[in-house]
Amino acid sequence: xxxxxxxxxxTLGPSVWTPRYDRTAVxxxxxxxxxxGFHRSHQALYVDRLLESGRGTDWGICGVGVLPGDRRxxxxxxxxDCLYTVVxxxxxxxxxxxxxxxxxxxxxxxxxxxxxxxxxxxxxxxxVSLTVTEGGYNTSAATxxxxxxxxxVVADLRAGAAPRTTFxxxxxxxARRRARGLPPFAVVSCDNVPHNGDLARRSFAAFAGxxxxxxxxxxxxxxxxxxxxxxRITPVTTDADRAELARRFGVDDAWPVVCxxxxxxxxxxxxxxxxxxxxxxxxxxxxxxxxxxxxxLRLLNAGHQVLAHLGRLAGLEYVHEACQDPLFxxxxxxxxxxxxxxxxxxxxxxxLRRYKADLIGRFANPQVRDTLDRIRENAxxxxxxxxxxxxxxxxxxxxxIRRSAAVLAGWARAAEGADDAGLPLALVDPRAExxxxxxxxxxxxxxxxxDDPDVFGDLAADExxxxxxxxxxxxxxARGARATVAGLVGGRRRRP
Numbered sequence: 001x002x003x004x005x006x007x008x009x010x011t012l013g014p015s016v017w018t019p020r021y022d023r024t025a026v027x028x029x030x031x032x033x034x035x036x037g038f039h040r041s042h043q044a045l046y047v048d049r050l051l052e053s054g055r056g057t058d059w060g061i062c063g064v065g066v067l068p069g070d071r072r073x074x075x076x077x078x079x080x081d082c083l084y085t086v087v088x089x090x091x092x093x094x095x096x097x098x099x100x101x102x103x104x105x106x107x108x109x110x111x112x113x114x115x116x117x118x119x120x121x122x123x124x125x126x127x128v129s130l131t132v133t134e135g136g137y138n139t140s141a142a143t144x145x146x147x148x149x150x151x152x153v154v155a156d157l158r159a160g161a162a163p164r165t166t167f168x169x170x171x172x173x174x175a176r177r178r179a180r181g182l183p184p185f186a187v188v189s190c191d192n193v194p195h196n197g198d199l200a201r202r203s204f205a206a207f208a209g210x211x212x213x214x215x216x217x218x219x220x221x222x223x224x225x226x227x228x229x230x231x232r233i234t235p236v237t238t239d240a241d242r243a244e245l246a247r248r249f250g251v252d253d254a255w256p257v258v259c260x261x262x263x264x265x266x267x268x269x270x271x272x273x274x275x276x277x278x279x280x281x282x283x284x285x286x287x288x289x290x291x292x293x294x295x296x297l298r299l300l301n302a303g304h305q306v307l308a309h310l311g312r313l314a315g316l317e318y319v320h321e322a323c324q325d326p327l328f329x330x331x332x333x334x335x336x337x338x339x340x341x342x343x344x345x346x347x348x349x350x351x352l353r354r355y356k357a358d359l360i361g362r363f364a365n366p367q368v369r370d371t372l373d374r375i376r377e378n379a380x381x382x383x384x385x386x387x388x389x390x391x392x393x394x395x396x397x398x399x400x401i402r403r404s405a406a407v408l409a410g411w412a413r414a415a416e417g418a419d420d421a422g423l424p425l426a427l428v429d430p431r432a433e434x435x436x437x438x439x440x441x442x443x444x445x446x447x448x449x450x451d452d453p454d455v456f457g458d459l460a461a462d463e464x465x466x467x468x469x470x471x472x473x474x475x476x477x478a479r480g481a482r483a484t485v486a487g488l489v490g491g492r493r494r495r496p
Contacts, residue, residue: 001246004253006081009099016085016249019101021051026060026104029276031120031185033166034131035063035073040100041086041234041259043129043190047102049281058124059276062105064116066132066166070108076255077106085256087245089367096261097249109169113162120173120185126273128173129188130200132166134381135430136191137203141384142457144199146206157210167207174208174223175215186224186271192301193385194293197227197268226268227289229296233362234259235370260368262358266292291347298340300359302386306335306403307363308375309410313419313481319370323363327482330489332360335403342400343393373426379411380431380455388459395462402468402488409472410481412449415439420480431455443477446470 002008009018030047032039043061050056063082065074076084082103088096109116120128130136138147147153155161156168163169174184187204189196201220209216234257241258245251267278269285279285286292304319310331311322322328336356344352391404414425416439427436434452441448447469450460460466475484 001250001252004080004083004085004099004251006083009083012099013250015097016251017096017098019048019052019099021054021057021101023101023104026051026057026102027124028062028105028119029059029124030127030129031062031064031116031125032103032129032131033064033066033169034133034136035065035070035077035103035106036131037234037237037257037259038230038232039063039129039131039190040084040103041257042230042232042263042265043131044100044102045086045098045263046265046278046281046283047276048098048100050276050278051102053280055280056276059127060104061102062107062119062125063103064119064169065106065108065110066164066169068110071110073255074106074108074111077103080254082106085245085249085251085253087241087256087258088261089258089365090261091361091365091367093367095244095248097245097251099251110164113164113169116169117163117172117176120170121176121180121182123182126185127188127271127275128170128185129190130166131190133378134191134193134385135378136166137189137193137199138167138207139199139203140454141381141388142454144202146203148206148210153207153210156207167204170204171208171211171215171219174219175212178215178218183273184219184223185273186226186275188226188228188267190228190230192230192297192382194297194389195227195290196293197225197270197289201225224270224272226270227293228268229264229266229289229293231264231296231300232259232262233368233370235368236374258368260362260365262362264296286348291345292350295344295347295350295352295355297386298343298390299336299356301382302340302390303332303336303359303363304375305379305383305387305411306332306407308372309379309407309414310481310485312372312376312425313410313414313476314485315419315421315423316372319372319375320364320366320368322372323360324366327485327489329360329364331403331485332363334489335407338400339394339403340390342397343390373428376411376414377428378430380429380435380452383408383411384455388456391459391465395465401465402472405465405468406472406476406484406488408450409469409476412439412442412473413476413481415449416442420482442473446473 205220307322
């Protein structure tokens with residue numbers, strides 16, 4: 001069968017939704033840095049829906065690959081005219097396939113950073129959005145301070161250097177717009193970090209200030225950084241996914257996206273230079289994203305961590321396996337009800353009991369086949385953003401902490417490199433070497449893993465937490481994850 005491209009769209013069968021709008025009439029108004037699976041299953045799909053409605057032709061997307069590892073995506077996007085397929089996998093096995101056409105241009109920054117800067121500096125660009133991961137903002141999780149000594153940052157700040165970081169590219173584009181008398185674009189973070197727009201403002205203003213003090217002040221004062229909450233479980237695409245798409249739908253797509261049916265986007269309505277009418281395609285435009293963001297980070301993202309570390313120690317491989325396991329499912333429910341929910345502010349229009357029930361159903365979807373290893377990756381970025389805020393709030397208010405402490409102990413135990421059966425567990429993390437070294441010391445010093453203030457702050461100094469953590473780590477080493485979880489589930493306070 002022919003490869004997916006603009007010239008082969010008409011050959012696809014009626015079971016695949018394809019763009020019915022004229023893509024040649026669409027102009028980029030959004031530049032997105034970090035085109036991975038999530039962006040393509042989420043933000044790009046909302047824009048595709050808008051284009052399908054007959055509006056938004058000035059709001060097409062120019063995708064940008066920033067990292068050398070993005071070269072493969074650049075090659076696929078070039079070969080397929082920036083088209084790709086989103087396959088939503090329903091729990092009953094039904095697949096919904098849609099070819100998305102909202103990305104109309106793709107630039108690879110390592111080859112031509114100047115082209116990327118000029119695309120963002122163009123008057124037609126009014127939004128620059130980002131999915132650069134939780135760790136992509138170059139700040140300490142404990143202090144929030146921008147790391148001025150990061151090698152890539154130092155390199156970008158050298159006089160005459162071609163920008164290679166997100167900070168360098170965006171800041172140079174903003175500086176050119178300022179010099180040309182053009183208003184700044186809005187910078188929209190779509191990463192899973194608390195107050196992501198505020199964090200982006202601090203990071204980009206800090207970088208700009210290192211380059212030029214007045215430029216940093218201008219970025220801080222004049223550039224809009226709307227906060228957002230984004231949600232759609234999007235696992236890594238596998239060869240089996242490609243083969244299934246070809247077999248069931250007749251689509252030869254080198255890099256489709258698979259995801260769950262659920263999708264949500266809550267966005268702060270702060271776009272001085274204008275924005276597309278995203279509210280017409282299901283985006284919630286609100287004045288304050290914080291309640292929605294806190295709900296999602298502390299329930300979904302932290303809930304993933306709750307299952308991942310202990311589940312992998314017990315020999316489980318997939319999120320749905322862990323969530324369908326009665327013991328781990330009850331452990332997750334206990335965390336959601338007794339630890340996370342009491343720390344949440346009211347969320348307008350959301351029934352938290354229904355949200356949590358839906359969340360467990362989403363995790364249990366056997367078709368998505370999201371791996372626990374994917375969830376465990378980069379835990380030193382994720383845990384401080386998702387789980388530690390719940391733990392700290394409960395420590396401050398005298399709330400329940402045992403499950404959170406056990407999850408941290410499970411992370412520490414897994415960092416020793418093997419599960420409870422002795423099978424190897426890889427540690428994929430920017431701090432892998434340091435984490436592994438500290439994990440090797442914890443047989444003699446149970447708190448050794450926590451000896452990193454940039455990740456844990458002074459958490460180990462809290463006596464109530466330290467006691468609960470030691471108890472969990474001792475149980476994990478002596479009896480394994482399943483028995484440790486069973487002990488915690490058995491001691492759960494039942495709701496009346």
